[in-house]
Amino acid sequence: MAVDLWIFALCTAVYLAIVLFLGYLGWKQTKGTEDYMLAGRKVHPALIALSYAATFISTSAIVGFGGVAANMGMGIIWLVGFNIFFGILIAFVVYGKKTREIGQRLKAVTFPDLMGKIFNSAFMQYACGLVIVLGMPLYTSAVMIGGARFVETTFAMDYNLALILFAAITAIYVVVGGLLAVIYTDSFQAIIMLVGMTFLLVFTYVSMGGITNAHETLTNMASLVSDAARSQGMTGWTSMPAFGSPMWLTLVTTIIMGVGIGVLAQPQLIVRFMTAKDNKSLNRAVAIGGFAILMLPGVAYTVGALTNVYFYQEMGKLAVAAAGGNTDSVFPLYINMALPDWFVVIFLLTLLAAAMSTLSALFHAMGTAAVNDIWGRLRNKKPSLVETKTFVILMIIVSVALAYIMPGSIIARATAMFMGLCAAAFLPAFTHAIFSKKPSANAAKVSLVVGAVTWFLWTAFVHIKESEPLGLSMLFFGQKAILPMPWQVVDPIIIALPLSAIALIVVWAIEHMTASKDEETIKKAV
Structure with a gap:
């Protein structure tokens, strides 16, 4: 399919002009370093919700997880429910309000800064900043790859050039305008994403004869599951994999739980709560954010699974096979083959918006963590x-x-790796920090270290998806993973997060008992 480059160029020029203008507005309203990091702490609730959703839903959700849905089926829809419950309702109403209140009182400007000030601990600020600086580039790179793959497929553009363009354009308004520019552009991009995904859902169902016919056809394709996939637990594209099977463990522990729970401890999302003027703003943001999360990943996962219907009818192949075995290429290929030229342009802008909205937040979070929480803390100077x-x-x-x-x-x-790392390293300590009347710095330190180290060891030596390409297990132990199945497909978050929480509880309990004994000793002495 040849996309009219003139139409694309015109639409892209208008899109970029609006994005850069919004970046300019952010720059005009950014007067100092704190404004650059926290947007003046008075952002409108609708902007918070749209920015939060746009930051959370990137090309990884649309292209990456859409490809996972094509491979594993609609069981991934459970992730949408987790995202709405944990990522919106619990995040905004439970965690968001306390984060905003404490962050404003302590004048914290980043997530590591917040943790350092709550626990009065330089270690906590350094450690949180280090996890972000070392781990977040992994996620950031994945987002860039998702957008670049679509551009490469659609316009036969050099993949490397596409990566550079994504980074360069986003960098302009992030570097110049700070968080306010990020929030303005994110909100605009969220609206584009909602329009594009709505068009995609409607067109897909219409072209497949309606909702009922599309899903019945996909259900009836269960007999096409290969023997290899069936041995891993695959039962079809409209049902969950067999309980306890390798595919079920991957889908549930890595995709659904890793991302669904990990969202609560995402530094680039947590900082959004600190930009709100008051708690009412966070309450008002819930409905908008929930709708955005329902539509954006929900459509991607649904359409991702349904691409099997299209490719089998058109090519006699399942979606992943049609894409050459690369799940990241399923969505770009479907858009280019199945949809009309004018929609390819719209969807490309949707992916541009998805990539740039998340990239801008990640660039901002990484840069401010590096400069404020590591470099600035080392020099003891803002x-x-x-x-x-x-x-x-x-x-x-x-x-x-x-x-x-x-x-x-x-x-x-x-x-999933980055979100799992954040959950294991940050979530217990973060929860303790904002809900405990007397948070224990020692408990938080031990929890963070146990969570991060356990996550790394399980990733490097047990979880086969990472241990095999990393090669450390083979180097030290002569095998791809040191534990047998099914442990090799159990995500690190399932092991690291509970151990992190247990470590925090144990240290806190020891300190509490020691303090109680000391008080009794003092009373007896008096």
């Missing part, structure tokens, strides 16, 4: 605006470099 922008640029360069060396079919996995 960074200047110039230093802040410089570090943002450096983290952008690191992310682009990493994208060049990452393998195929990595988008969804890299996203």
Whole structure:
């Protein structure tokens, strides 16, 4: 399918002009470093919700997880429910309000800064900043790859050039305008994404003879599941894999739980709560955010599974086979083959919006963590605006470099990896920090270290998807993974998060008992 490059160029020019203008507005309203990091703490609830959703839903959700749905089926729809419940309702109403209140009282400007000030601990600020700086480029690179793959497929553009363009255009308004520019552009991009995904859902169902016919056809394709996939637990594309099977464990522990729970501890999302004027703003943001999350990933996962119907009818192949075995290429191929030219342009803008909205938030989060929570803390001096922008640029360069060396079919996995790491390292300590009257710094430190180290060890030596390509298990133990099945497909979050929480509870309990004994001793002495 040949896309009219003139139409695309015109639409893209208008889109970029609006994005850069919104970036300019953000720059005009950014007066200092705190404004650059927290947008003045008075963002409208609708903007918070749209920005949050656009940051959360990226090309990894659309391209990466859409490809996973084509491979594993509609069981991934459970992730949408988890995202709405944990990522919107619990995040905004339970965690968001406390985060905003404490962040404003302590004048925290980043997530590591918040943790450091709550626990009065330089270690917590350093450690949180280090996890972000080392782990977030993985996720950032996956987002860039998702957008670049679509451009490559659609316009036969060089993949490397597409990566550079994504990074460069996004960098302009992030570096210049700060978080306010990010929020303005994110909100605009969220609206584009909602329009594009709505068109995609309607067109897909209409072209397949309606909702009922589309789903019945996909259900009847269960007999086409290969013997290899069936041995892994695959039962069809409209049903869950067999309970306890390798595919079920991957879908549930890595995709649904890893991303569904991991969203609560995402630094680039947590900082959105600190931009709200008051708690009412967070309450008002829930409905908008919930609808956006329902539509954006919900459509991607549904259409992703249904691509099997199209490719089998048109090519006699299942979706992943039609895409050459690369799940990251399923969505771009479907859009280019199945939909009309005018929609390819719309969807490309949708993916541009998805990629750029998330990239801008990640660039901002990485850069501010590096400059404020590591560099600034080391010097015991608040960074200047110039230093802040410089570090943002450096983290952008690191992310682009990493994208060049990452393998195929990595988008969804890299996203789940980063979210799982954040949950294991941050979630117990973060929960303790904002809900405990007397948070224990020692308990938080031990929890963070146990969570991060356990996550890394399980990733490097047990979880076969990572241990095999990393090669550390083979180097030290002579085997791809040191534990047998089914442990090899149990995601690190299932092991690391509980151990992180247990470590926090144990240390807190020991401190509490010791303090109680000391009080009794003092009373007896008196």
